Amino acid sequence: MKAKVAPERQETAYFEFGSLKNGYIWNFPKADGYSISGGFLKGKGKPEELRQELTHYAQEFGLSLADSHYEEYPLNLWSEQQPLHGERSLLAGEAAGILDPLTGEGIRPAMLTGVRAAEAIAKALGGRSEALAGYTQKIREEWGADMVLAQRLAGLFYQFPKIAYKVGVKTTGGRLNHGKNPLRRTALQRRY
Numbered sequence: 001m002k003a004k005v006a007p008e009r010q011e012t013a014y015f016e017f018g019s020l021k022n023g024y025i026w027n028f029p030k031a032d033g034y035s036i037s038g039g040f041l042k043g044k045g046k047p048e049e050l051r052q053e054l055t056h057y058a059q060e061f062g063l064s065l066a067d068s069h070y071e072e073y074p075l076n077l078w079s080e081q082q083p084l085h086g087e088r089s090l091l092a093g094e095a096a097g098i099l100d101p102l103t104g105e106g107i108r109p110a111m112l113t114g115v116r117a118a119e120a121i122a123k124a125l126g127g128r129s130e131a132l133a134g135y136t137q138k139i140r141e142e143w144g145a146d147m148v149l150a151q152r153l154a155g156l157f158y159q160f161p162k163i164a165y166k167v168g169v170k171t172t173g174g175r176l177n178h179g180k181n182p183l184r185r186t187a188l189q190r191r192y
């Protein structure tokens with residue numbers, strides 16, 4: 001969304017849990033406006049609810065969704081059964097289902113699995129025929145357990161946002177860390 005961001009909001013990232021059923025909304029101010037995004041777990045919400053809730057949310061920032069660029073995408077979540085290699089191909093990043101089901105964060109895992117894919121391709125080109133199958137195995141070992149746990153946690157978090165907020169957010173002092181780069185300030189809002 002392109003809109004002037006008030007000075008007091010320029011360094012605040014907003015994460016909202018509870019207003020969108022079984023999902024989240026976040027809002028990052030940018031130089032030329034806001035990037036507002038929402039997501040919900042498949043089968044637990046409806047696209048029209050997402051749009052409706054984002055419309056309300058944007059209004060609180062004095063923004064109109066109707067004047068903004070709006071798009072919807074499916075996010076591909078981890079499946080333990082999915083092989084990540086073919087005869088001459090590998091799946092990395094979101095195509096492999098490596099993204100955080102709680103927030104939709106997928107850039108970092110896409111880069112990390114991309115590095116693993118490149119390593120496997122180099123080995124395969126060097127004549128090691130098992131390298132592509134080894135990639136599926138390695139990604140399952142490195143990410144599989146975390147992805148399964150993250151999906152369970154996301155399901156619980158969205159189902160019981162009030163408790164999850166108290167346990168997972170309030171006890172951490174209302175501050176979320178994003179990898180090694182803590183956001184300068186994080187505003188978390190509740191809607192119950």
Ligand SMILES: Cc1cc2nc3c(=O)[nH]c(=O)nc-3n(C[C@H](O)[C@H](O)[C@H](O)COP(=O)(O)OP(=O)(O)OC[C@H]3O[C@@H](n4cnc5c(N)ncnc54)[C@H](O)[C@@H]3O)c2cc1C
Binds near residue numbers: 093105106110
């Ligand atoms: C609105 C939005 C906001 C997001 N914000 C964040 C965020 O703040 N932080 C975060 O970590 N993640 C965020 N994500 C998720 C993140 O963008 C993705 O998880 C990440 O980009 C996945 O990387 P990827 O390389 O796997 O796939 P992509 O970035 O989707 O790259 C795939 C590329 O392949 C190309 N392609 C597709 N089909 C073909 C084809 N047949 N031939 C050739 N090329 C093809 C596509 O054009 C694309 O360029 C966001 C996603 C959305 C939709």
